[in-house]
Amino acid sequence: MNILVTGGAGYIGTHAVVELLDSGHNVCVVDNFCNSSRISLARVQDITGKSVRLYEGDICEFDFMAEVFEKNDIDVVIHFAGLKAVGESVLKPLIYYKNNVEGTISLLRAMNSAGVKKIIFSSSSTVYGEAVMPVSEKSPRGNPTNPYASTKKIVEDILLQISQTDPAWSVGILRYFNPIGAHKSGLIGESPQGIPNNLLPYLCKVQLGQLPFLTVFGNDYPTKDGTGVRDYIHVLDLAKGHTASLDFISKTTGYYVWNLGTGVGYSVLDIIKSFEKISAVHIPFRFSARRPGDIASCWSTTEKAEIELNWKAINTLDDMISDTLNWLRLNPVGYN
Ligand code: NAD
Numbered sequence: 211m212n213i214l215v216t217g218g219a220g221y222i223g224t225h226a227v228v229e230l231l232d233s234g235h236n237v238c239v240v241d242n243f244c245n246s247s248r249i250s251l252a253r254v255q256d257i258t259g260k261s262v263r264l265y266e267g268d269i270c271e272f273d274f275m276a277e278v279f280e281k282n283d284i285d286v287v288i289h290f291a292g293l294k295a296v297g298e299s300v301l302k303p304l305i306y307y308k309n310n311v312e313g314t315i316s317l318l319r320a321m322n323s324a325g326v327k328k329i330i331f332s333s334s335s336t337v338y339g340e341a342v343m344p345v346s347e348k349s350p351r352g353n354p355t356n357p358y359a360s361t362k363k364i365v366e367d368i369l370l371q372i373s374q375t376d377p378a379w380s381v382g383i384l385r386y387f388n389p390i391g392a393h394k395s396g397l398i399g400e401s402p403q404g405i406p407n408n409l410l411p412y413l414c415k416v417q418l419g420q421l422p423f424l425t426v427f428g429n430d431y432p433t434k435d436g437t438g439v440r441d442y443i444h445v446l447d448l449a450k451g452h453t454a455s456l457d458f459i460s461k462t463t464g465y466y467v468w469n470l471g472t473g474v475g476y477s478v479l480d481i482i483k484s485f486e487k488i489s490a491v492h493i494p495f496r497f498s499a500r501r502p503g504d505i506a507s508c509w510s511t512t513e514k515a516e517i518e519l520n521w522k523a524i525n526t527l528d529d530m531i532s533d534t535l536n537w538l539r540l541n542p543v544g545y546n
């Protein structure tokens with residue numbers, strides 16, 4: 211199939227593009243590189259030996275998007291493009307609504323004009339908010355605690371309403387849990403700009419000695435050791451979740467939601483322990499107060515994706531950390 215991948219130069223996008231190319235699909239990427247590098251796509255081509263058609267531009271630009279659809283006979287869109295930093299979204303809500311919501315509307319209008327009605331959207335476990343664990347696709351979505359989460363909820367609603375109005379649409383909502391890890395080749399991985407907010411990228415900087423210690427946000431949560439628990443999933447498993455959902459939605463119409471997680475929660479201390487074991491480097495850390503907006507625990511059920519998509523995450527936490535460390539060893543400054 212001919213697949214348009216928005217945000218295909220980013221962390222998850224590059225891994226998904228590799229998986230798509232390896233599965234025999236033709237891939238066209240739209241990216242404005244606001245949070246990524248051209249090098250990542252060159253590396254994708256090195257890994258797969260296949261080429262990707264790149265359109266550099268902003269999904270918010272309707273005319274640009276319409277042209278991409280005119281020039282390519284697209285069957286399905288996989289929509290990763292978006293801003294994702296929770297803290298930044300609190301400081302710059304309008305930028306987040308413009309990019310993530312207006313950008314998606316522009317994309318959907320261009321799809322409509324071209325008669326392309328199949329889309330997979332990168333949503334997030336963040337839509338569940340403070341919920342009873344584990345969360346399943348039937349769990350109610352919570353009240354968004356930040357503009358980023360709000361944009362994911364709004365886009366999910368827009369896609370639901372479109373598919374209710376026009377039954378020709380086929381929509382797959384993928385709610386990712388906490389993606390970490392990197393490609394086994396060490397050629398592609400996560401390359402955050404500036405000081406990272408997320409746990410694994412922060413740990414990497416501490417391991418490299420670029421930051422002095424990790425701050426563990428809270429040791430008084432009602433969890434096994436008091437620190438926050440999350441469902442970390444290898445980005446390669448996540449990428450396979452996209453090809454599995456692509457197979458599903460390409461054969462049907464309607465609106466479908468799948469959680470992409472492992473079903474297992476690990477605490478911050480578990481992660482530090484595994485990171486130290488695999489890297490053989492001591493990670494200095496200090497406890498501090500809880501980070502505003504954080505929840506104690508979040509992990510997923512896995513049955514729906516297993517049954518409907520025949521997909522299950524297979525990489526262990528040790529795999530995720532050793533692949534992260536391999537990427538880090540080969541690219542200590544990311545793509546820079
Ligand atoms: P990323 O920032 O690495 O990738 C996003 C890509 O989209 C980047 O290449 C960026 O340049 C591009 N982009 C952003 N706005 C654009 C625009 N207006 N026009 C064109 N390109 C644009 O992020 P990621 O971690 O790969 O996340 C991909 C998607 O998955 C995002 O929608 C994110 O919200 C969602 N998601 C991520 C996580 C996570 O923890 N990484 C978890 C849940 C959901």
Ligand code: WQD
Nearest residue numbers: 296334336407408409410412425426427438439440478504
């Ligand atoms: C994991 C755990 C922190 C950093 C975020 C977004 C979410 C989704 C995934 C996109 C928590 C603790 C972290 C640090 C720490 N993204 N921590 N010290 O918060 O689960 O989810 O990324 O959709 O929307 O909110 O991920 O990696 O930031 O935190 O102690 O320096 O590590 O408190 O318990 P989070 P994270």
